[in-house]
Amino acid sequence: MQCPKCADKSLEERLGPQGIIVDLCSACGGVWLDKGEIYHYVRYPQRLHDSMVKAYQDTAPGRRPCPRCQDLMTMARFPAPGPVVDVCAKCGGNWFDAGEVQAVQGMLDQQIRPEERARVAVPARAAAAGLAALPSLALRSGGVLLFLYGVLAAFSAVIVAYLGLPLDFIFIGSALALLASFILGPWLTDLSLGWLHSFRWSDPADLPAPLRGFINKACQERGIPFPRCGIIDDGNPNAFTYGHTPRNARLVLTRGLMDALEPEELEAVAAHELGHVVHWDMLVMTAAALVPMILYGIYKACMRRKRSSSGSRKGAGQIALIGLVALVLYYVTEYVVLFLSRVREFYADRFSGELTRQPNRLASALVKIAYGLAGKRRESREGEPLAQETLRALGVFDPVGALGLVAASLSRAGAPSKENILGAMQWDLWNPWAGYYELHSTHPLPAKRLEALGRQAAAYGQEPFVLFDERQPESYWDEFFVDLFYLWLPWLLAAAAVFSNHLSGIGGPQGWWGAAAGWGVGNLLRLWFKYGGGFCPDLNVCALLKKVKVSAVRGVPAALQGRIIGRGVPGFILSEDLVLQDQTGFILLDYRQPLALFQWLFAMRRAGRLIGQEVSVKGWYRRAPVPYLELRSLTAGGEESTCYSLEGQYLFTFLALAAGVVGMLGMF
Structure with a gap:
């Protein structure tokens, strides 16, 4: 502007x-x-x-x-x-x-003007410092695998030593199941691509000549065979690779990717996928996934044995404890596996930059892919949600992360620009909630990938495509911990009530009624914090997305006007969520009711008719990590739809509180 x-x-x-x-x-x-x-x-x-x-x-x-x-x-x-x-x-x-x-x-409560600061010529600075070497991928992957199998071995030794439980069938069964999945997986993926997508195998001669020559040269340099290539005739820009080893790797590209990218950008994406092949990511991730699979098998076996056990209560309690520990370790190791997946994505990005010597090509390709994935989500009226979900973890980009990046950057203009992307990166890189959501993802946050590629380009003496050099004005951890406090407050007060009753010698049902009352008080405070500020001022999407201090718990009351451009899930008739666009950007509208039945009725009876209409909406702006507006009301053509989710939550909370108080008084 x-x-x-x-x-x-x-x-x-x-x-x-x-x-x-x-x-x-x-x-x-x-x-x-x-x-x-x-x-x-x-x-x-x-x-x-x-x-x-x-x-x-x-x-x-x-x-x-x-x-x-x-x-x-x-x-x-x-x-x-x-x-x-x-x-x-x-x-x-x-x-x-x-x-x-x-x-x-003087009329406002907070300062408008940001502090002045000096900028440093980052490309020159990065070039002088050189490109920081990533830790050895083999050592890092080996360390993660050693940790995973060390946890599994230690836990198994404890079980065998203290309980004498036979674990052979669990280990053998899980290993055989994963081995079968690893062996049959590529062929099953071949079949699923043919069933769920417009997919065909492509001869290398059918690929664009520059791409074919690039892949051939890269494979010769790395000593791997030319991968078997396939093309999906779909507008979603995406690419992925799968297989057992580099000897039988498959490289799949979508028609949307080939149409959206320039030849050099397409080569950079292919180099990223070849990075997965060269690094043996398919085999490493299969080995890593075995550990949480075995731990979950132990948990299920313990629960079955506990239910069928006719022995002493002590023995049943020990089995239940082992099962609970196995479940906790399952979640811990699952997050470790996700961490390893994100690490290997970074290494694939670095490999692409090293192979092409132009990291900006992959950065610009990732931005275009993000816009293409979000654009497909906005524009498609007849989608393939199931088919697209099967490719989500395989793809070069997580569609959820793509939508978050694009929604925030489009709030400042109608087309992608480096300035817009830099603005969108601030929430990803500074708000601790972004890191929380990244923990659950197979891919790093888009902003982190773009930042790393920018620094790689700067180290090569090139002007980065985007390089985030903003100075964080303050820490956002205090707001994050306040959010967590209110998020967990109902359960904290419930636990405190149980502990207090235990110290007071109050046991039995009366003690649990106290927990219900504590939960009710805590949830009232949580709802007050989450939905505070009843007035919804008129804003636009851009003004909302400029707010960095926002999360799923900390909302911003707002009223918006715009046009409905599609459903939250394109082509899915039971998708009650909608997408609103105004002249500054677009945002997801989250339609909630106390019962899912009413959401389905809205989806079938009204949501489809709203597409293309001008609407006025009120609600609370949140981000998790996709920006969205939790609806309070939606008005179109003089007809208003009101969401009663808040009333439903208050009703349930008051019932729990009342039941707890009555139970504590001994009236039940």
């Missing part, structure tokens, strides 16, 4: 100390705030909203173009004793000159 005062100066995105992205002109010091963005800076937005509505009734023609929509802005006096500012009647944004920012600041 261009500065309306300087005309030839672009606005820069800076993050203020409140975790809100501000569009600032470094030349004149002016600030652009999108529609409703100013409400982020006050504790009670309704007071400011009422004052602004009254003050903005009297306007005069202006001469400055709106940075967002290019229409001429009008001039209006900010609520007294505020200055005269520029207001866009079309998009609702406000422009404040440097002096006007200072004049308005």
Whole structure:
């Protein structure tokens, strides 16, 4: 966006100390705030909203173009004793000159202007420092496998030594099952591709000549055979590889990928997939997956033996304890396997950059793939949810991460740009919740991959495609721990009630009724925190997505206007969620009711008819990690649909609290 005062100066995105992205002109010091963005800076937005509505009734023609929509802005006096500012009647944004920012600041609770800082020429700095070598992949993978099998061996030894439980059948059964999966997996994947997709095997001669030559040269250099190639005739841009070893690897590309990327970008994606082949990722991940599989088998066996056991209560308790420990270790090792998967994705990215000597090619390809995956999700009316889900873990990009990246970056423009991506990366790299969601993913956060590729390019003396060099203004861990506190508060109070009753000698059912009462009190406080602030100011998608301090627990009340462009899951008639787009971006609308039946009825009876209509919605903006608006109400064509999920949660909470109190009084 261009500065309306300087005309030839672009606005820069800076993050203020409140975790809100501000569009600032470094030349004149002016600030652009999108529609409703100013409400982020006050504790009670309704007071400011009422004052602004009254003050903005009297306007005069202006001469400055709106940075967002290019229409001429009008001039209006900010609520007294505020200055005269520029207001866009079309998009609702406000422009404040440097002096006007200072004049308005006294009326707000938080500072608007971010702190000035000096930037360093990162490419030159990175080139001088050189490219940091990644730890040995063999050592890291070997260390992870050693840890996994060490945990399994130690746990097995404890079981055999203290309980004498036979584990041979569990080990042998799990190993045989995984071995069969490893041996048959590639052929089963071949069959599933043919059944669920428009898939065909392709002769190398059918590939684009530059890509064929690149793959052939890379395979000769690395001493591996040319992989068997397949093409999926689908618009989703994606690529993946599978097989047993480098000797029989398959490389699959989609038609959407080949159409979306430039030849050099396509080569970079192919190099990434060849990195998985060269690094033996298929075999390593199979070996790693065996450990959690065995631990889960031990858990299931213990639970079955406990239920069928006719021995002493002590023996049954020991078996249950072993099963519980096995379940805990299953989750621990499962997260370790996911960590190993993310590590190997980073190494595949580095391999692509080293092979092509142009890391920017893969970075630009990843951005295009992200936009393509999200675009397919938005535009498709007839999708293949099951078919697409089968390829999610195999793909070069996680579609959920892609949607989060694109939604945040599109909030600043209608097309991908490096500035937009940098803005979108801030939540991924700074908010601790992003790391929490990454723990559950097979792929690293998109922002981390782009940052690593940018530093690799800078080390090669190249201008990075995107390089995140923003200085984090503050730590966001305090908000994260507050969020966790309220998220767990019901269970903490329930546990505290049980512990208190135990110390007081209160046992039996009366003690558990106390836990129900404690849970009810905690959940009331959690709901108050999660849904606090009843007033929903008018904002646009861009203003919402500039907020970094947001999570699934910490929401922002908001009202939006825009057009419904599709369902949350394209082509799925039971998808009650919708996607809204305004002139600044798009966002997922999360439709919730106390009972799933009412969600299905909305999906079948009204959701499809809303596509293409202009709507007004109210709710709470959240991010987990995809930005979404949890709906309170949706209005279209004079017909309003209200979500009663909040009332349902309050009703259940009050019932639990009342039952707990009555039970504690001995009335049950």
